[in-house]
Amino acid sequence: MAQDAKIEAPAMTAAEKEAAKKIYFERCAGCHGVLRKGATGKNLEPHWSKVEKDGKKTEGGTLALGTGRLERIIGYGTDGGMVNFDDILTKEELNLMARYIQNTPDVPPEFSLKDQLDSWNVIVPVDKRPTKQMNKINLSNVFSVTLRDTGEVALIDGDTKEIKSIVKTGYAVHISRLSASGRYVYVIGRDGRVSLIDLWMETPAVVAEVKIAFDARSIDTSKFKGFEDKYAIAGGYWPPQYTIMEGDTLKPLKVVSTRGVTVDGDYHPEPRVASIVSSFIKPEWVVNIKETGQILLVDYTDIENLKTTTIGSAKFLHDGGWDASKRYFLVAANASNKIAAVDTKKGTLAALVDVAKIPHPGRGANFTHPKYGPVWATGHLGADVVTLISTPSENAKHKQFKQYNWKVVQEVKHVPGNLFVKTHPVSKHLWADSAQNPEKDLAESVTVWDLADLSKPKAVLHVAKDAGLPETKAVKRAVHPEYSKDGKEVWISLWGGKTDQSAIVVYDDATLKVKKVITDPKMITPTGKFNVYNTQHDIY
Numbered sequence: 001m002a003q004d005a006k007i008e009a010p011a012m013t014a015a016e017k018e019a020a021k022k023i024y025f026e027r028c029a030g031c032h033g034v035l036r037k038g039a040t041g042k043n044l045e046p047h048w049s050k051v052e053k054d055g056k057k058t059e060g061g062t063l064a065l066g067t068g069r070l071e072r073i074i075g076y077g078t079d080g081g082m083v084n085f086d087d088i089l090t091k092e093e094l095n096l097m098a099r100y101i102q103n104t105p106d107v108p109p110e111f112s113l114k115d116q117l118d119s120w121n122v123i124v125p126v127d128k129r130p131t132k133q134m135n136k137i138n139l140s141n142v143f144s145v146t147l148r149d150t151g152e153v154a155l156i157d158g159d160t161k162e163i164k165s166i167v168k169t170g171y172a173v174h175i176s177r178l179s180a181s182g183r184y185v186y187v188i189g190r191d192g193r194v195s196l197i198d199l200w201m202e203t204p205a206v207v208a209e210v211k212i213a214f215d216a217r218s219i220d221t222s223k224f225k226g227f228e229d230k231y232a233i234a235g236g237y238w239p240p241q242y243t244i245m246e247g248d249t250l251k252p253l254k255v256v257s258t259r260g261v262t263v264d265g266d267y268h269p270e271p272r273v274a275s276i277v278s279s280f281i282k283p284e285w286v287v288n289i290k291e292t293g294q295i296l297l298v299d300y301t302d303i304e305n306l307k308t309t310t311i312g313s314a315k316f317l318h319d320g321g322w323d324a325s326k327r328y329f330l331v332a333a334n335a336s337n338k339i340a341a342v343d344t345k346k347g348t349l350a351a352l353v354d355v356a357k358i359p360h361p362g363r364g365a366n367f368t369h370p371k372y373g374p375v376w377a378t379g380h381l382g383a384d385v386v387t388l389i390s391t392p393s394e395n396a397k398h399k400q401f402k403q404y405n406w407k408v409v410q411e412v413k414h415v416p417g418n419l420f421v422k423t424h425p426v427s428k429h430l431w432a433d434s435a436q437n438p439e440k441d442l443a444e445s446v447t448v449w450d451l452a453d454l455s456k457p458k459a460v461l462h463v464a465k466d467a468g469l470p471e472t473k474a475v476k477r478a479v480h481p482e483y484s485k486d487g488k489e490v491w492i493s494l495w496g497g498k499t500d501q502s503a504i505v506v507y508d509d510a511t512l513k514v515k516k517v518i519t520d521p522k523m524i525t526p527t528g529k530f531n532v533y534n535t536q537h538d539i540y
């Protein structure tokens with residue numbers, strides 16, 4: 001689109017800018033980036049131009065779109081995957097955001113090791129903590145549940161379905177991860193606040209906190225033999241960097257910037273840290289850098305002399321999970337429509353697989369396909385399929401499947417707007433949500449397939465209706481299937497508005513019947529749920 005250099009950005013008062021900045025951080029930065037250079041979402045700079053491979057120059061920008069058009073895009077979304085905000089933002093806020101993004105983005109401040117140390121707070125010192133489990137909860141079947149809009153995490157007993165504790169955390173916790181021992185839960189808020197929860201206390205509570213960034217999504221711990229519970233690592237969206245901390249106190253030890261050059265050879269000022277996972281076969285973390293497409297294998301044996309292997313893959317790395325053997329980590333390069341597979345034993349890229357639009361695996365799902373052997377599954381935000389990729393196996397019985405390795409062996413028909421797929425080693429089912437589908441009924445439902453026959457769904461379960469909550473106009477998104485430790489139950493969050501009654505619906509995986517609807521006035525906007533045992537051992 002031609003860009004008229006004379007167009008000026010709409011004027012804004014300081015108060016308007018402040019209000020817009022807050023909304024941008026909370027609702028937009030995750031997809032479009034703080035500097036608005038785009039990743040999962042489009043570039044939102046006032047002017048941008050890029051030279052395509054054939055030497056053709058393309059120009060565009062928010063200024064050329066103008067306030068009216070931007071208001072409509074933000075309000076109603078687009079076919080390109082932009083979600084609608086007319087049910088979240090008021091008309092005035094839509095106008096405010098349409099004007100704000102035509103102005104030059106502010107560059108937020110950095111956040112140094114000293115800033116992080118200043119924010120560090122050990123609430124219960126290690127020597128004052130219990131030396132054994134002080135409660136009677138079956139800790140390995142506890143679910144750590146994000147209560148997104150209240151900045152809390154609920155710890156729910158998976159056996160009795162009782163909420164055992166609700167702890168204050170950072171804003172909109174993104175994920176929970178477990179220490180190697182299963183004693184500590186690490187959670188990270190979007191605001192970069194890390195909280196360490198000790199499950200051994202009589203009532204599990206936060207024992208240490210630190211802020212590692214202004215904007216963050218990922219955290220994990222050191223899980224290799226000899227390093228259990230020693231370190232934690234958390235990744236920042238802004239500033240683009242990761243921090244290595246002491247595992248039991250969260251004392252920040254080292255900050256490493258991820259600014260650098262993309263796989264195409266261009267410098268990027270905001271390469272955000274996406275998923276992080278701890279290897280079981282080496283003392284390493286796999287750290288996926290979104291905008292550059294570089295996968296870092298960070299060796300934590302000597303953090304003073306940090307050794308990192310940098311593996312080029314594809315731009316816009318996001319979420320991912322292990323294959324069944326836990327040797328290969330498969331990560332979505334979502335806006336590149338690819339899955340990158342890292343061989344963590346060799347420290348090399350095993351494969352770069354072309355898949356349908358915007359893969360979004362969560363952690364993916366591993367099972368043995370009747371025709372193609374071991375496969376890893378990913379859903380898609382932008383396509384109506386669940387993709388199955390064949391993964392290598394050292395089991396002699398799987399020799400005949402080698403020919404399929406790293407190929408897309410099947411695209412199972414689903415609907416667009418999928419966020420998470422899940423199965424369990426003892427389950428005969430594959431579950432997938434469609435939480436971001438524009439149709440209310442589909443957003444409120446999940447689909448289940450029989451692993452022995454993926455030709456058609458076995459059931460589409462309307463989770464919102466099954467919950468029996470009062471019907472409201474607002475969409476109650478059925479999101480994030482998570483198995484119980486024994487693989488016999490599947491828990492689904494119903495993620496509605498902040499003032500709607502929320503619920504977690506627990507299904508029997510064998511019969512697909514509702515076993516329990518967990519509701520509580522204190523359980524507001526549940527999203528991700530992390531079963532202690534399955535998260536500790538990366539079972540999916």
Ligand code: DHE
Nearest residue numbers: 030031148175217218219274275276318319362363527528
């Ligand atoms: Fe997530 C995983 C980033 C929106 C719920 N999400 C991840 C991971 C990243 C990420 C990098 C992988 C972490 C890891 O494994 O170390 N998510 C982002 C975004 O940038 C994005 C697109 C926009 C944003 O502003 O945050 C985004 N995510 C969402 C949501 O809207 C969800 C549905 C609800 C919410 O809480 O905000 C959501 N993301 C989740 C969940 C996981 C996750 C539940 C963990 C999946 C798992 O099973 O491990």
